[in-house]
Amino acid sequence: MPGNLSKYHSLLLNLKHDIPAGIATFLVAVPLSLGIALASGAPLFSGLITGIISGLLVAPLSGSVLGVSGAAAGLAVIVMTAIQQLGFNVFLLALVLAGLFQIMLGLLRAGVIAYYFPSSVINGMLSGIGIILFLKQIPHAIGYDRDYEGDITFFQPDNYSSLSELLHMLDFMSPGAVLIAFTSLLILLFWEHPALKKYLFFQSVPGVLVAVAAGIWGNKMLQAFYPELALGSSHLVMIPVMASATDFISQLHAPDFSALSHSRVYLTAVTLAVVASLETLLAVEAVDKLDPYKRKTPTNRELVVQGIGNISSGLIGGLPLTMVIVRSSFNIQSGAKTRAAGFIHGLLLLLTVIFIPGILHQIPLASLAAILLVVAYKLAKPTVFKTMYSAGLYHFVPFCATIVGLVFTDMLTGILIGLATALLSILLENHKTSLYFREMHIGNKIILRLAEHVSFLNKANIQQTLEQLPANSEVVIDATRSKYIDYDVFEIIQNFKREATLKNIKLTIENLRGYGTLAPVTNARPPTYDDQRLLTPAKVLKILKDGNENFVNNLKSNRNLLEQINDTRQGQFPIAIILSCMDSRTSAELIFDQGLGDVFSVRVAGNVINDDILGSMEFACKLAGSKLIVVLGHTHCGAIKGACAQVQLDHLTGLLDKIKPAIDAVSKEADGDNDKVQQVADKNVQLTVEQIRCQSPLLKAMLESREIGIVGAMYDIETGKVQFYSDIPA
Numbered sequence: 001m002p003g004n005l006s007k008y009h010s011l012l013l014n015l016k017h018d019i020p021a022g023i024a025t026f027l028v029a030v031p032l033s034l035g036i037a038l039a040s041g042a043p044l045f046s047g048l049i050t051g052i053i054s055g056l057l058v059a060p061l062s063g064s065v066l067g068v069s070g071a072a073a074g075l076a077v078i079v080m081t082a083i084q085q086l087g088f089n090v091f092l093l094a095l096v097l098a099g100l101f102q103i104m105l106g107l108l109r110a111g112v113i114a115y116y117f118p119s120s121v122i123n124g125m126l127s128g129i130g131i132i133l134f135l136k137q138i139p140h141a142i143g144y145d146r147d148y149e150g151d152i153t154f155f156q157p158d159n160y161s162s163l164s165e166l167l168h169m170l171d172f173m174s175p176g177a178v179l180i181a182f183t184s185l186l187i188l189l190f191w192e193h194p195a196l197k198k199y200l201f202f203q204s205v206p207g208v209l210v211a212v213a214a215g216i217w218g219n220k221m222l223q224a225f226y227p228e229l230a231l232g233s234s235h236l237v238m239i240p241v242m243a244s245a246t247d248f249i250s251q252l253h254a255p256d257f258s259a260l261s262h263s264r265v266y267l268t269a270v271t272l273a274v275v276a277s278l279e280t281l282l283a284v285e286a287v288d289k290l291d292p293y294k295r296k297t298p299t300n301r302e303l304v305v306q307g308i309g310n311i312s313s314g315l316i317g318g319l320p321l322t323m324v325i326v327r328s329s330f331n332i333q334s335g336a337k338t339r340a341a342g343f344i345h346g347l348l349l350l351l352t353v354i355f356i357p358g359i360l361h362q363i364p365l366a367s368l369a370a371i372l373l374v375v376a377y378k379l380a381k382p383t384v385f386k387t388m389y390s391a392g393l394y395h396f397v398p399f400c401a402t403i404v405g406l407v408f409t410d411m412l413t414g415i416l417i418g419l420a421t422a423l424l425s426i427l428l429e430n431h432k433t434s435l436y437f438r439e440m441h442i443g444n445k446i447i448l449r450l451a452e453h454v455s456f457l458n459k460a461n462i463q464q465t466l467e468q469l470p471a472n473s474e475v476v477i478d479a480t481r482s483k484y485i486d487y488d489v490f491e492i493i494q495n496f497k498r499e500a501t502l503k504n505i506k507l508t509i510e511n512l513r514g515y516g517t518l519a520p521v522t523n524a525r526p527p528t529y530d531d532q533r534l535l536t537p538a539k540v541l542k543i544l545k546d547g548n549e550n551f552v553n554n555l556k557s558n559r560n561l562l563e564q565i566n567d568t569r570q571g572q573f574p575i576a577i578i579l580s581c582m583d584s585r586t587s588a589e590l591i592f593d594q595g596l597g598d599v600f601s602v603r604v605a606g607n608v609i610n611d612d613i614l615g616s617m618e619f620a621c622k623l624a625g626s627k628l629i630v631v632l633g634h635t636h637c638g639a640i641k642g643a644c645a646q647v648q649l650d651h652l653t654g655l656l657d658k659i660k661p662a663i664d665a666v667s668k669e670a671d672g673d674n675d676k677v678q679q680v681a682d683k684n685v686q687l688t689v690e691q692i693r694c695q696s697p698l699l700k701a702m703l704e705s706r707e708i709g710i711v712g713a714m715y716d717i718e719t720g721k722v723q724f725y726s727d728i729p730a
Helices: 005-012 016-041 045-061 073-088 088-107 110-116 119-141 163-174 175-191 200-204 207-225 245-250 265-288 299-316 325-333 341-357 365-380 382-390 393-408 413-436 456-467 485-502 529-534 537-552 561-568 611-622 638-644 649-659 662-663 672-695 699-702
Strands: 067-073 321-323 436-440 445-450 474-478 506-510 576-580 599-603 628-634 708-717 722-724
Touching: 016 045, 016 067, 016 073, 016 207, 016 325, 045 067, 045 299, 045 321, 045 341, 073 088, 073 265, 073 413, 073 662, 088 110, 088 265, 088 299, 110 265, 110 382, 119 163, 119 175, 119 265, 119 325, 119 365, 119 393, 175 207, 175 365, 175 708, 200 393, 207 365, 265 299, 265 321, 265 325, 265 611, 299 321, 299 413, 299 649, 321 456, 325 341, 325 365, 382 393, 382 611, 382 722, 393 413, 445 628, 456 485, 485 506, 537 628, 537 708, 576 611, 599 611, 599 628, 611 628, 611 672, 611 699, 638 649, 638 672, 672 699, 672 708
Parallel strands: 445 474, 474 506, 576 599, 576 628, 628 708
Antiparallel strands: 067 321, 436 445, 708 722
16 A cells, blocks of 8 residues: 555544544643633733644644644743733744744754653653642632643742642632532543443543533533532633634734844744753653654654744744643543544634634533543553652652652753753762673672773772772773773773782783774684694693683683684684583683684593593694693592592493592592592593593604693682693793
């Protein structure tokens, strides 16, 4: 199906969800639009114009599927100040210019700012707005409607705060409003019950519409039977009434373009553009979080579309618009699936204002308060707090700070408080552990492994950690993973090298390749034919010793195993063959920090010798070119213990008999069984080395001609160290 046809097909399929959601959002948008216009000192109809433009123009163009735009309460103070200083028509000119600036921001790809908002702040903003909504709607629910709908500031125009209002409202409680709000709330909760959602009626008819209808009908009943309890016009939705098209046109205002030369117009425009863009980007992140299908809004496109909306709003007398979290979240909670719901809400605003404004005049604010109380609870559910707490203090504290900031100040200030706290949390988190971590190993060994990006933010903590390292300890600083190291950190490490000598600290620094942006560490590659030919037995022994030193220091060469597979698919040129015990703790490749194609590994219980193993060694040295044979025993060897205890077990008996010469050679005066077992393990390695020399004339001849070397070694399973019994002359 072609792309456009598929899109419209999807819109049609989802209309059964989008129409009820659009109706519900429309009902909430009316009082909010009027209230914000009132708070902004603008004509009431300007708030409705903004809602109409957001639905009919912005929604179809927007990249946000579920976002709903409208007049923004966070801009009310800025708008009121601008109207008082400039006049309404000049303010409209500033709004048109603000829209142009927003388009420029979108084209300059400034929408990327949205990706830098911490999730803790976004979640805090959603929960904070939920708490504010809850606090602000309680007075409306009991019939105290002095404060305008849509107010989100702590200090209200009626000289009360969000909290003190809760006490003051009790003197003005209306039993009729309480009854209507309670009835509407019961209907909404009843409509949400999962058991009812399986019925088509409850799926198709929005509970919000039923709650509003019940509120209108309830107030009619009160007027008829208990007029003293009925709600008057001050407790109902009120919008400008237009008797004709001329009245409608008279409500429109045009910008005063003669004021283009006034500098204050441009300052106002920039302020509106920046604040509106910030609120929109925050709302975009919040809406994308709430979207059940997790669709992503293209932020640059959204800035351009918002700019087009604000230009249009300014040209006909509207207010600044942004994507609005309250309406968007309500749209999502009402079951919207596509942007059609936003369009429907704008279309209903236009049609109702022109043709049937009288119906809106009958809607009790108490019913709308009940609706918004449900929205508020869903935004600030206790599970959100529990989730953020489980994420850790560095997320929970900015989350709480954002909520507190929003509740006790206003939208913009609250967000800035949240962002500042999040930044402080990031600094503290980095100071603690973020970009490097510390590992404690056996005894007094300390390993500091630097991460990919080590910035000046880590300077204080690294300095403090190095200063506290104890004397006579072993310290490893591993920069293998680092791609960037700040000069300050590099300087601290260089200074510590001198301090380590004075404190008798054994210091190992791995792959510290300078400062700034670092070249990647070269991958360790398997030996080639030429590499192997140029090696001597002494050089191979040095490679194995260095590899074991890496292992003991919890370091490893930088390897790409897939790359090594490709390197060795045509042939292998191992540098050594290692005979070790089959014990699960004694993997030779790990102990010597070797990779694919580096060494032959032969493993058998007790690291004993037989003809098959000798044949393997002869192949490795004569045909494959290996330069060193290592017989590797290990401490606490189970095979040695079994041989000392004369264990008899089927085929194992014959294997353990090969260890008997070592047992016979060890003095019976050894102190304790443990000493005897270890002495037998040492002697067994030495005898195995001798047996290789004696039983293979080929290997003996290669040894005498110095083509190869043969050494014995003991691996300590407690420390990871390998002790070689002999050295090989260079």
